[in-house]
Amino acid sequence: MGGNTLGFVDILFKCVQLGQGSGGVGTPCKDDLAASIPGRLTKVSREYNQMLATLHERAPHAKILAVGYPTVIPKDTSKCRYNDLQQFASITRGDLDWLRQDVLEPLNKAIEKSAGAHNAASFIDLYDSSQNHSVCDAGKWVEGIMDHNYRPALVHPNANGHRNAADHVASAILNAIAPN
Template structure:
């Protein structure tokens, strides 16, 4: 239903501009497209094959794909917003703020060797933002939390425990709050830097979708198309103590900045986790042989695009 409402709102941008939002939107149209910069990590960039093809050549290792939500939004709203997409797989919050990044592409040995690796460093993503930027979308925080490393550790410990108990929670649980505290501090600093670089811009802080279902028993132990050997107890812990608090930390940071707005993807994707039949997030592997390592597929990016589009259109009114 949300997608339908968004699509109806987009049917003919010129018609939309001359209807309800006549005054504000026409003035934007008269001045030209709003300048939009997309920042973020792999949940923004796309990265996996289930989120489309890498469209930039020569590749820079950031793995931006053509069905990732910035590109979907650009196709839907291209007449209203002029996109600069510098999102990059594996980016931390600091890589957005002020730290150059060495992209990894698809170089994940021994499972995946990237023929173009190593890639030259890319500059901090905030350098793409300037005084003329009108809208910034940013989806980042998971790598600062260390989510990929947590998943790897949980799978290893779950395999050793034969699926019993909460070995990952037992090993890592006491350190999760410190990780979340760093996310909050880094995110606050990032928003301040973005606002300083683009004082007139609206910053849309995009959260993360549902990854683990409320009922972790949906996640069959040992199934690599889900979470492999992570125990169901550890999956429940990841959801309640790491992933949901990550979204809350991002939302709280956005709430402290007058120019920032939080875009929630969690509620709309609640029944589309990596363990649901109609999944919007892939598990460790996408059949027959694609390493996806728990990233949104094209359906997940379409859902993200719907919510981001709505928030972006609100900036025109």
Template sequence: MDSVTDIITVGVGESTLGFADLLTKCLQLGGESEGTGTPCKEAEGADIPARLKKVRQDYDRMLTVLNERATKAKILTVGYPTVIPKDTSKCGYGDFAKFGTITQGDLAWLRSGVLEPLNKAIEDSTAAQETASFVDLYPSSQDHSVCDDTKWVEGFYSFPSGQDPQISLVRPNALGHRNAAGLVEDAMLNALDMS
């Protein structure tokens, strides 16, 4: 990365937020509550604003450094896809191909109180940089969550045909990667056309 770099793509933020640890905690608390209420939101909700603030601060610093090191580059920040559907009843409590023992209430909170604000924090940080653009995966993946029939994100476990279950820990599958790659490619071509 230097003064001749044309394009930089960045897809980070979930680790700073601690989303994987949060899912694990929600899984445990949902099991203890036997699927009722919002035990994870009650235990962890107060910390989310500070975590989101840290994501925003880290993004701001990272984008500033990228601009300093690659002065002519267009920066594309890539958001996160839809992981949890609006209708959390699709997710079936106890189904580890989806979200296991996370309660429906906590799934709704994770969607609207954690993941959507995470995307917003990344988008807002990106908007503050003149040379950066946000690639929004969320709208195109609305009907392809972990709990949808044609999912682009795997749940806690995936069950490949003819194979033993595999731990996937809520990660995009091949269809999800294909969707992201197409949107990033379009954004790259658009950024290069504008330079």
């Protein structure tokens, strides 16, 4: 629920395809896909709300933790190298900016808004704590298309990214079960 509902992997690979031969210039992915993103985000919100409502219905006393996504793309995309498989392959910097601002950040906002609409749900923000640890940063917590051994990673957290998420989730669990 979230990135999969949005179709992020499909978007990512379409951006790789569209960026090939661009020399890293322009926004071929944005130009092709931007019109579909609002509908995709609406679908994420609708399905996330349905999921949270169902969870609350089936476990009315449960405390639900909705975990957001970490920083995947840096604010300064000049850190990202075009045609580097350990980063974003052939996705242009312009498309990386678009993906960050118009796809990934709104995805986190949609999840946060859904969690905020349900009294039993809390949002865990991984985005802020993972700044400067994007795919294009030296101390990255998220791998690129391929990891450092050129194994498929498909833009997923590495051990450091999972450690950051675990720390935040553990803290949220302890806060949720602490007596008031």
